[in-house]
Amino acid sequence: MTKQQWSVLLIEDDPMVQEVNRQFIEQVDGFKVIGHASNGLEGIEFVRAHEPDLVILDMYMPNQDGLTTLQQIRSEGFSTDIIAVTAASDMETVRRVLQHGAIDYIMKPFKFERIKQALENYLSFRIKLNEKPSMTQKELDEILFQKSEEKLTSLPKGLHALTLENIKKYLSQQPSPVSAEEVAEGVGIARVTARRYLEFLGQGGLVNLQIEYGGVGRPVNRYIWIKS
Template structure:
């Protein structure tokens, strides 16, 4: 079993990422952290195999945290999971030894593919084993284990929709326990109003949300959405 530390400053996103990890056989979440200091403390308490690391943290960047880990002698593997997609940051992550770089929003299938390739890497290294020099064939197998094939969009989702954002919106509605407007959902989820409306409309049409109308002083009804209990 491979132990994972999930690091994200957004509590809801960290919870979604943790649920994704737990759905992949052979992986379990050992801890969650929401800033660099919490991540360092968690690693001191419980060493893990892999860190799923956001770049934008309240007390520094994810790359600063990786540098600190290496300086402190932590050989923990890292997969970056962040909305930051500029080439400079990606290159810096590569130079610091990040095994993968996943740009938000992403689907469960995208994360699963990368976790599975990481597990394959660990198995390959274990099979090669030994302390002697590896030949070229063994080296090629180790590096080849990290290659991931492109993953299709999650089934049942329209083009441009991600499973992570869908789960985030459903989580917002679940926590609220009452119907919310698109404006309220957008504010809670950290999304634009248009994005929230697009996802809410799809979820309502898919039968996962109940739509109700609330009439205000202007006479124009406000659309409100609530989860339909399974």
């Protein structure tokens, strides 16, 4: 079963930046900020108590900086993922943060579109990892490098990454072509909404459209997942 909401902890010492980050994150479908910390020590205590899915981590903070906090999260064995959002732009910091397992690195100042992209990439990554207990090299490469979905990195207005992943999962489980109405019922959305997602997936080359002609009435568009 696909997780419906992913918990986020913000570790950031500037209250104004903290609030802007919270608003940005909660505009992205599927994410909820469950806590704030103004320094690394507070952040570690929160991670120990709640084990959030994701931490948005600043580097320059009093009472324990971001890099030390990241190292501690890893040394204590938490599965929490990390996205660094920081003004630190020197290559030594970037290298060390990535070496300790941050999944993305966003430099301040940044626009909403950049953090939206990071969160949607993370969402796609986690959902795919949770789908099955093992995978092929090709499937892993597609997750790591987004090879099969380069056209889908920027969603049109009104489409959401979580709904898109649910539709892709539903389609991939169908043995034969299905209509937009069947997709809508299977995923729990309106038919007109399902059609928009299906058209988008068709443009990205992930589904094939097949037209079914009946004896009476309009032909029915049916969609089938293109297996990789």
